[in-house]
Amino acid sequence: MTETEVRRVNVIVYANYGEGNARIVHGRDYDFPDLRTHKQNETVQGRIPEIVATAREVIEEKEKKQIARIKALIREYHETKAVGAKQGLAEANALFPFLFSRAWSELKREKAAAAPAAPIATPAVEVEIGVPEEVVYPLDAELRERVLDIERLIDRIGRDLQRLMVTGDADDILIQTCRKLILRAREALAGPQASAFTARRLDMIRMSLTTTWRQIQSRFK
Numbered sequence: 001m002t003e004t005e006v007r008r009v010n011v012i013v014y015a016n017y018g019e020g021n022a023r024i025v026h027g028r029d030y031d032f033p034d035l036r037t038h039k040q041n042e043t044v045q046g047r048i049p050e051i052v053a054t055a056r057e058v059i060e061e062k063e064k065k066q067i068a069r070i071k072a073l074i075r076e077y078h079e080t081k082a083v084g085a086k087q088g089l090a091e092a093n094a095l096f097p098f099l100f101s102r103a104w105s106e107l108k109r110e111k112a113a114a115a116p117a118a119p120i121a122t123p124a125v126e127v128e129i130g131v132p133e134e135v136v137y138p139l140d141a142e143l144r145e146r147v148l149d150i151e152r153l154i155d156r157i158g159r160d161l162q163r164l165m166v167t168g169d170a171d172d173i174l175i176q177t178c179r180k181l182i183l184r185a186r187e188a189l190a191g192p193q194a195s196a197f198t199a200r201r202l203d204m205i206r207m208s209l210t211t212t213w214r215q216i217q218s219r220f221k
Helices: 038-080 083-095 095-116 123-128 139-166 172-190 199-217
Strands: 007-014 024-035
Touching: 007 038, 007 083, 007 139, 024 172, 038 083, 083 095, 083 139, 139 172, 139 199, 172 199
Parallel strands: none
Antiparallel strands: 007 024
């Protein structure tokens, strides 16, 4: 440590800037010789873009790691419904709402890319009853949990109905019932009314989907 005077450029990056939970996620000081000359001013000014680019690279790397962590929590909770994963998701959504949204979007794209091609005989059903891509996830943890359950039910109904159609055990009435029910659920999750979520409305949708899914399951017995 020296007592040499310097001109310091202080870089501070906030998460959720302007919000109640704003906090510093990156900080670094850049010191330059304390020369009060026009040339030195230009030197320092010329370094600013480089400093900004370096900070952006650091933040992007941090975001990639955080998104990977959130995606892992989503997968864990989707598969196990573990309490720890649920708490981790709630915390991640509160601390990193934008990264949380990006993680969901990436998982949906990955799932779509990995999905097998729909059978030629039934492409319309496969498309119509899929989970909507632009789901609006409530900030409230309990409401978001209901939305996640509805997404899982939509996915299960789609896969199981497809199995019944392949074996010839799905009649027209069941197929049309599933189509109408899923379309209404899709509109509720991603349509213009999605921002008006209520626990009662989501519970009604979830109950209807659960009843239909059980009807489908009964045909496998």
